[in-house]
Amino acid sequence: MKKSFARRDAERLLPLLRSIGREIRDRSRVIDAQEERLAALSETRDEHRLEIAQIESELSLNRRELRRIERELAELGCDLDADHPLRILIPGRGETFAWERQLDRTQFYRKASAKA
Secondary structure, three states: OOOOEOHHHHHHOHHHHHHHHHHHHHHHHHHHHHHHHHHHHHHHOOOOHHHHHHHHHHHHHHHHHHHHHHHHHHHOOOEEOOOOOOEEEEEEOOOEEEEEEEOOEEEEEEEOOOOO
């Protein structure tokens, strides 16, 4: 059964969603940087074995933690917006609320629900 929130209840989730959003954003940036570094080192794989092993280990940890935080978000009944990965969707009663943080501005607005 899917959860749904009244706007007031959705607004109460904002402190937690801010924290989750920040962690998703930060881990995603670190993962991107680590993947870029691995790609750059791939041509000189033999020369940088130890560095590559360290990056792969950290990358695995960051991916696992990102999956954990996404599960936590799902347990709350919320989802990441597929069109805007740093936008969190909060199911409402008859509507979906969206929360995102860009350039230190908090936006909390209704998002039209896609009906099948």
